Amino acid sequence: MSITVYVPCDSSAVSVGANRVANAITQEAEKRGVAINVVRNGSRGMYWLEPMVEVATENGRIAYGAVKTGDVSSLFDADFLNGGSHALSLGLTEEIPYFKKQQRLTFARVGITNPVSLDDYIAHDGYRGLKNALEISQADIVKHVSDSGLRGRGGAAFPTGIKWNTVLNTPADQKYIICNADEGDSGTFSDRMIMEGDPFVLIEGMTIAGLAVSATQGYIYLRIEYPHAFEILNEAIANAYAAGYLGDDVQGSGRAFHLEVRQGAGAYVCGEETSLMESLEGKRGLVRFKPPLPAISGLFGKPTVVNNVISLASVPIILDKGGDFYRDFGMGRSRGTLPLQLAGNLKHPGLVELAFGVTLRELLYDFGGGSATGKPIRAVQVGGPLGAYLPQSQFDTPLDYEAFAALWAVVGHGGIVAFDDTVDMAEMAKYSMEFCAVESCGKCTPCRIGSTRGYEVMDEIVNKRDLDKNIPLLRSLCDTMLNSSLCALGGMTPYPVLSALNHFPEDFGVSVEHNAA
Amino acid sequence: MTTEPTMMQTVQTIVADLKDKKGALLPILHAVQNALGYVPPETVPTIAKALNLSRAEVHGVISFYHYFRDTAPGKHTIQVCRAESCLSMGGKELENHVKTTLGIDYHETTADGQFSLEPIYCLGNCACSPAIQIGKDVYGKVSTTDFDELLKEKSA
Numbered sequence: 001m002s003i004t005v006y007v008p009c010d011s012s013a014v015s016v017g018a019n020r021v022a023n024a025i026t027q028e029a030e031k032r033g034v035a036i037n038v039v040r041n042g043s044r045g046m047y048w049l050e051p052m053v054e055v056a057t058e059n060g061r062i063a064y065g066a067v068k069t070g071d072v073s074s075l076f077d078a079d080f081l082n083g084g085s086h087a088l089s090l091g092l093t094e095e096i097p098y099f100k101k102q103q104r105l106t107f108a109r110v111g112i113t114n115p116v117s118l119d120d121y122i123a124h125d126g127y128r129g130l131k132n133a134l135e136i137s138q139a140d141i142v143k144h145v146s147d148s149g150l151r152g153r154g155g156a157a158f159p160t161g162i163k164w165n166t167v168l169n170t171p172a173d174q175k176y177i178i179c180n181a182d183e184g185d186s187g188t189f190s191d192r193m194i195m196e197g198d199p200f201v202l203i204e205g206m207t208i209a210g211l212a213v214s215a216t217q218g219y220i221y222l223r224i225e226y227p228h229a230f231e232i233l234n235e236a237i238a239n240a241y242a243a244g245y246l247g248d249d250v251q252g253s254g255r256a257f258h259l260e261v262r263q264g265a266g267a268y269v270c271g272e273e274t275s276l277m278e279s280l281e282g283k284r285g286l287v288r289f290k291p292p293l294p295a296i297s298g299l300f301g302k303p304t305v306v307n308n309v310i311s312l313a314s315v316p317i318i319l320d321k322g323g324d325f326y327r328d329f330g331m332g333r334s335r336g337t338l339p340l341q342l343a344g345n346l347k348h349p350g351l352v353e354l355a356f357g358v359t360l361r362e363l364l365y366d367f368g369g370g371s372a373t374g375k376p377i378r379a380v381q382v383g384g385p386l387g388a389y390l391p392q393s394q395f396d397t398p399l400d401y402e403a404f405a406a407l408w409a410v411v412g413h414g415g416i417v418a419f420d421d422t423v424d425m426a427e428m429a430k431y432s433m434e435f436c437a438v439e440s441c442g443k444c445t446p447c448r449i450g451s452t453r454g455y456e457v458m459d460e461i462v463n464k465r466d467l468d469k470n471i472p473l474l475r476s477l478c479d480t481m482l483n484s485s486l487c488a489l490g491g492m493t494p495y496p497v498l499s500a501l502n503h504f505p506e507d508f509g510v511s512v513e514h515n516a517a
Numbered sequence: 518m519t520t521e522p523t524m525m526q527t528v529q530t531i532v533a534d535l536k537d538k539k540g541a542l543l544p545i546l547h548a549v550q551n552a553l554g555y556v557p558p559e560t561v562p563t564i565a566k567a568l569n570l571s572r573a574e575v576h577g578v579i580s581f582y583h584y585f586r587d588t589a590p591g592k593h594t595i596q597v598c599r600a601e602s603c604l605s606m607g608g609k610e611l612e613n614h615v616k617t618t619l620g621i622d623y624h625e626t627t628a629d630g631q632f633s634l635e636p637i638y639c640l641g642n643c644a645c646s647p648a649i650q651i652g653k654d655v656y657g658k659v660s661t662t663d664f665d666e667l668l669k670e671k672s673a
Contacts, residue, residue: 012642015657047644186600189641224584225640227653262540263547265582268638282542282568284581300539343643344605350644372606381601385638417643419605431604435638441581 002035003081006054006061009040009115010196011228012189017068018051024072025053032076042197044111045351046098054093057083063090098367103329104353105337106314107190110197116235118243121200127245129319133208134253141212142168145315147323149335154180154271154308155383155412156488157334157401163305166295167213170303175215177206178280178299178306181222181229182264182271185384187343187415191309193351195222195229198313199236203259205312207250208319209305210257218259219299221276224266233261268385268439272487273306275441286443287487308413310339329355334400334411342368344417345377354399361395364418375420379428379504383412385435386492388499389425410495425504429497430458436493447490450481454497464509471510474501527552528560532567542568542578546585555586583635591626591633593671595619596650599636602643611647614661618668631672 007022008014022038029036043050049065053075062083064075071088078086090096104110113120121127133141146161167175179202183191194202206218222230237259240246248256262280264270270279274288277299298304314336318326327335334356340363342349347369364370364377371377379389388409390397397403404411419428436451454477460470478494485491501508531548535541545564549556556579565575579585597612616622619632626633642648645657649664651671656663 011655012645012657015642015645015648015655050645183641184639186639187602187643188639189643192641225637225650228655262543264584265543265546266584266637267582279543280540282540282578284577341643343602344646349646385601415643417602417605423605428601428604431599431601435600439638 002037004037004039004056005081006039006041006056007051008043008111009228009232010043010050010193011226012047012192013043013050013052014228016050016066020069021051021053021067021072024069025075028072028076034076034081036081039114041113042110042115043193043351044093044099045107045193046096046348047350048348049090052090052093053080055081055083059083059092061093063093063096064088065090098348098350098352101367102353103337103355105317105326105329106194106201106310107198107339107351107353108317109201110193110351113198115197115199115232116239118200118236118239118245121198125320126200126316127204129316130204130208130211130245130251133211133319134251134255138168138212138214141208141319144318144323145212148314148318148326149323149330149333150311150314150318150326151334151401152308153310153314153338153413155185155410157411160307160311163295163307164209164212166293167215167303167305170296172303174217174300174302175213176299176302176304177209177213177215177218178273178276178304179206179218179220179312180271180273180276180306180308181220181226182268182276183223183226183309183413184268184271185386185413185415187381187417188341188384188413189343190339190341190351190414192226192229193339194309194313195226196232199229199233200240201313201316202233202309203236203240203246205315206259207246207257208315209307209312211250211253211255213303213305215303215305216256216258218257219280220259220261221264221270221280222261223264223271230261230263237261267441268435269441269487269489272489275487276306277304284441286441287489289486310413331355331357331398331400332402334402338399338411338414340399340414340416342416342418344381345371345373345420346418347372356400357398359396359398360390360416363399363416364395368418371418371420373420373422375422377418378421378423379419379425379500381417381419381428381496382415383410384415385432386410386488386495387412387415388495389428389503390499391503408495409499410492425500425507426458426462426509427507429500429508430455430462432493432496432500433458436489440489444484444486444490446481446485447487447493450477450485450490451493453477454481454493458497461508467509471501471508524553524557525560525563528563532564536567542570542575546579550585555589558587592631593651594633594635596635596637596640598638598640598642598646598648598650600639600643602639603647606646608647611649611659611661611664615649615664618665632668 052065
């Protein structure tokens with residue numbers, strides 16, 4: 001009987017050599033005449049150990065990492081195929097503390113299964129949520145989602161159940177489900193990991209959403225920067241069609257749900273839902289005025305559910321185990337789990353799924369292991385390029401939408417980027433303005449002009465010119481952008497800029513006393 | 518080398534295949550760029566006519582999105598991530614090194630037509646920063662030495 005060896009096909013693992021390692025293992029096995037079965041799984045999310053190779057043994061899967069091609073021969077010598085000891089041994093994968101301490105609900109299968117194998121998906125509790133959904137009324141499906149307390153994981157944290165209910169109760173001849181897979185926030189990669197590591201959970205979640213609100217067509221709007229996810233999603237969708245999980249008659253229910261992946265074209269603003277819909281309609285990604293809400297008049301003017309990848313991928317377990325099961329995780333009004341992404345200057349970056357309530361400090365040090373460079377962590381940006389920078393004094397904040405809002409910060413999509421003490425926060429603020437200028441759709445003046453003027457003012461400040469004039473000017477400009485931009489791009493760029501100025505005034509050449517707003 | 522008639526034929530086939538999709542313009546532009554490496558301005562009237570749009574509307578869409586280009590790229594397109602996570606791990610030094618080594622700035626192509634350089638804002642490879650992409654291949658934890666080796670590999 002051949003031994004199963006797992007080498008991730010996740011694009012981050014591939015970016016550090018997973019394909020070369022997989023080839024080297026296959027060749028070495030052939031050379032030695034050993035029968036092995038190499039499965040390309042998703043990543044377990046412990047990226048400092050990638051490429052992480054696992055071997056299936058009687059006692060469970062045993063991990064080795066980070067494996068380089070040069071290690072392969074010695075792994076065979078050490079009999080790694082039977083769990084033999086080697087310098088790169090990590091023991092049982094599921095006993096690695098980083099992994100063991102997590103609460104994986106949405107990511108239950110990622111890294112375990114072959115992403116495009118429907119049999120594997122079903123063998124690991126897949127499509128149980130859909131089975132239940134097919135047996136209950138539409139209102140009851142929506143009720144499970146409402147009861148779960150699930151809020152939009154893309155960043156805005158709007159209650160998913162309310163959105164679905166609005167679409168359900170808006171009569172129309174055609175409705176749509178859109179999955180927002182335009183994961184543009186720096187420091188985030190959980191959507192990518194789901195799409196590359198367990199695409200069926202997203203397909204199942206979208207199918208359930210379609211059944212719940214009578215939408216027969218779904219679109220996954222995927223960013224062009226994820227070509228690997230595009231291929232895996234399309235393969236999984238084809239497999240789901242072939243097995244009757246998508247199509248005109250989903251599992252013999254007589255109900256239709258069709259799904260197509262559409263690629264974006266490198267515009268950050270298309271992660272904003274109305275801009276995304278313009279793009280899907282084949283137009284420039286200009287943000288729309290709201291109202292009307294997309295749930296009333298969305299894609300092609302029809303009622304549309306627009307949800308993030310993680311929101312939709314959390315639906316199957318909610319329908320499988322019930323809204324109450326999911327709601328029992330978390331704190332306050334932040335229910336369930338959040339797949340957090342530890343990124344930037346950390347020793348142990350990766351994916352950590354936990355119930356809301358864990359503190360930033362636990363994530364940065366207990367999981368992240370402190371900075372990669374060994375220097376003190378000085379600032380952390382949470383929630384992508386529009387998220388605030390937090391100083392050390394705020395590291396005890398629990399991950400909770402309301403706790404972050406109270407600090408004038410955001411949880412966003414759960415990306416956490418750490419910086420050591422070599423960071424120049426004025427440069428980071430300047431970068432935020434530049435990013436906004438590059439990505440602004442141009443429809444509203446505060447964002448279009450404000451970001452360019454903001455970049456110019458920050459350039460003056462970085463060069464320590466006329467600070468008495470330029471610091472108040474920067475604050476005034478941020479006030480305008482914050483309060484009068486059409487969408488979050490212009491409206492939230494002041495978050496990183498002003499938080500950098502407020503918490504790190506010394507980098508802007510001003511004293512703390514002088515800096516009082 | 519793509520000659521004029523072949524290029525137009527390619528575009529006509531793509532347009533015929535995709536024009537009846539809902540919101541067909543982006544899928545068509547992607548297909549054209551996949552086939553030709555860019556969206557040549559002379560193909561815009563064909564695309565516009567098939568979708569009952571003005572040429573200005575099609576041009577407006579092409580120019581809105583960073584990914585679409587209306588000039589031929591070099592043999593390899595190198596994209597350097599400029600976003601925060603990469604900045605926290607030496608992305609700025611890598612960016613400077615790439616520009617100096619290639620002798621070009623963003624949105625330019627080397628004189629020998631080998632490499633085009635583009636900025637990118639996040640490759641979703643933030644746990645392996647700094648990251649770059651060459652063609653469709655992503656590379657993580659890229660040091661300046663790694664970049665030099667990659668360049669040698671691609672130039673070979």
